[in-house]
Amino acid sequence: MTGRIEAAGVGCMCDPHAIARGLIMRAHSEADDVVTDMEAGLEHLSRGTVEYVDVLLIVLEPYYRSLETGSRAQKLAAQLGVPRIYAVGSKVRTDAERQAIADFCARHDLDLIAHIPYDETVPKADLLGISPLDLNPQSLAVQAIQDLAQTLDHRVRADHDGH
16 A cells, blocks of 8 residues: 555655555546545545545544544545545444434535444454455445445446436
8 A cells, every 4th residue: 555654764755645646646547447545544635645536435433533533534635626525434333323423424514425334244354364245245344335335336427427
C-alpha cells in the first residue's frame, strides 16, 4: 500500500502520497473503475491523495472519535472537490448503534448508504490472512458488503446516465 508508514524515523511522507496521487490520477483517466483502500485517518485527505477520486466512502464506527473524524473527512473531501461522498456504518452491533450513526449522518449532511454489522468472520479471516469472502461467503458482513457494492454501482451508473 502506497503511503503506509513501514518504519520509524522515515521522515516526511510527502513523496509516497505524491506517488499515490499520481497513480490515482493516471488510473482515473485510463480505467472505468479503480478501487483503493486508504489507511484510516485524515492524512490522505490533507495531502490531497484522493483529489482525483469520483467516490469516497467514509467508514464510521459507532464511537464518538470515529464519527467526528468522519465529519472532518467529509469536509476535507468536499474541499478537494470529491463529487460523491458516502458514509458507511461499520462494526454495528445493536439497533442503538445503527441509529446513532444514522442520526449523526443526518445532523452532518452525510449520505449514509450502508451499515456493515459486526461479524466474527472479519477478525477470524484477518487472523488467517484471508478474505472474509473466502472464509465465509454467507456471513452477515460479507452479504452487507456485497449489497454495498451493488448500491454503489447503481448510484454511480445513475449519476453517469444523468438520473
